[in-house]
Amino acid sequence: MLAFRQLKLFRIACCFVLFFSCNPNDKIEIEKSASAFDIEQGKASILQGDQNFIKAFKAGDSIDVSNSYTTDAKIMAADTVAIVGRDAIRHYIASLMQKGVKDFEITTLKIWGDSSLLAEEGTYILADSIGKQADKGKYIVLWKPETGNWKMFRHIWTSDLSPRAPFPKVE
Numbered sequence: 024m025l026a027f028r029q030l031k032l033f034r035i036a037c038c039f040v041l042f043f044s045c046n047p048n049d050k051i052e053i054e055k056s057a058s059a060f061d062i063e064q065g066k067a068s069i070l071q072g073d074q075n076f077i078k079a080f081k082a083g084d085s086i087d088v089s090n091s092y093t094t095d096a097k098i099m100a101a102d103t104v105a106i107v108g109r110d111a112i113r114h115y116i117a118s119l120m121q122k123g124v125k126d127f128e129i130t131t132l133k134i135w136g137d138s139s140l141l142a143e144e145g146t147y148i149l150a151d152s153i154g155k156q157a158d159k160g161k162y163i164v165l166w167k168p169e170t171g172n173w174k175m176f177r178h179i180w181t182s183d184l185s186p187r188a189p190f191p192k193v194e
Contacts, residue, residue: 060138068173069134069143069166076175080127083120089113092175093167099179124157126150141166141173147180158182 072091079087089112092098098106098115106115131145142165149158162180166173 062135062137065136065138065141065173066134069141070131072166072173072175073129073131073143077127077129080116080120081125083125085113085117085120088116092178093169096175097177099177101181123151124149125152126154129162136166139167140176158184160184 076088076091079091089109092109092112094109096107096109096112098112100106100115106112126149128148128150129145130147131143133144134141136142142163144161144163146161147159148156150156160180160182162178164175164179165177167176168174
């Protein structure tokens with residue numbers, strides 16, 4: 024009987040501790056941390072990443088361009104197999120540059136998402152070294168954080184030209 028009474032007192036004590044140790048502000052803190060992501064800051068990071076990408080591309084720096092992508096990134100360009108991983112992307116970008124694509128312009132139309140993944144939608148124009156348009160179209164890029172920076176995780180584009188301009192294939 025004594026053991027039963029001790030067990031009952033122990034249960035009451037545990038409930039008492041649990042009840043008074045639960046802080047209603049804990050829920051508020053969880054909600055604050057979940058909503059702490061600032062989409063405007065995310066958009067600014069993506070736009071800065073785009074500027075770095077364009078600057079590196081125009082400079083002919085395929086290594087710096089490929090560093091804009093996550094280590095597990097994938098490019099899904101038309102008429103070619105998916106290019107997977109930063110090293111393969113570097114080779115693909117270098118082949119584009121070697122085939123005469125020198126200028127790259129993008130116009131971001133919309134960015135949306137959350138702290139784990141941002142989507143960017145826009146249009147692009149590619150040109151050769153004398154400014155002749157090689158291709159134009161639209162794109163989607165999925166960005167995700169890697170080592171504290173937003174990097175391109177998935178990248179896909181399609182041409183608006185008809186007949187579609189031949190895009191260099193990965194060899």
